[in-house]
Amino acid sequence: MSNCKINTYLANLAVWTVKLHNLHWNVTGHIFKPLHEYTEALYDEAFEAYDAVAEVLKMRDRMPLSTMKAYLEAATIEEVDPRDFTCCEVVSMVEADMQTMMKLALEIRNEAAERDDFQVQSLFEGYIEGFTKQLWFIRAMKKEGGAQECCGGSCGCGGH
Numbered sequence: 645m646s647n648c649k650i651n652t653y654l655a656n657l658a659v660w661t662v663k664l665h666n667l668h669w670n671v672t673g674h675i676f677k678p679l680h681e682y683t684e685a686l687y688d689e690a691f692e693a694y695d696a697v698a699e700v701l702k703m704r705d706r707m708p709l710s711t712m713k714a715y716l717e718a719a720t721i722e723e724v725d726p727r728d729f730t731c732c733e734v735v736s737m738v739e740a741d742m743q744t745m746m747k748l749a750l751e752i753r754n755e756a757a758e759r760d761d762f763q764v765q766s767l768f769e770g771y772i773e774g775f776t777k778q779l780w781f782i783r784a785m786k787k788e789g790g791a792q793e794c795c796g797g798s799c800g801c802g803g804h
């Protein structure tokens with residue numbers, strides 16, 4: 645059951661890595677550069693986790709999902725069609741997807757703790773710790789003077 649969730653998590657990492665590239669390439673607006681770089685840092689982390697999570701399944705004689713078709717079927721993170729995205733849209737999408745990842749990581753961590761699987765527990769505790777920090781970054785970005793200025797028009801920089 646829990647391994648099934650780990651495969652869902654793996655599928656999400658694959659889809660999220662691609663989606664974060666979409667946001668990385670297509671973000672527009674006042675804080676393009678920081679968001680372009682931020683999404684890059686996130687897809688690097690997601691890609692690293694992608695391999696680690698698959699290997700944890702192999703160590704338990706479980707078959708990790710390994711095709712794009714399987715990822716799209718299993719993932720709970722949805723792709724988005726490419727277009728120009730505002731900074732606000734990017735921040736909101738990253739936040740929503742990160743909350744999805746965080747919730748699933750917590751379920752996997754708790755189920756691993758129940759069966760004394762300390763390796764999975766510790767791996768996912770690391771991911772939860774990372775998401776907790778990133779969600780704080782995102783909340784800070786959304787405050788006045790941050791990403792909101794892209795769509796709120798309140799930054800006082802003359803419409804540039």
Ligand SMILES: [Fe+2]
Binds near residue numbers: 668
């Ligand atoms: Fe790039």
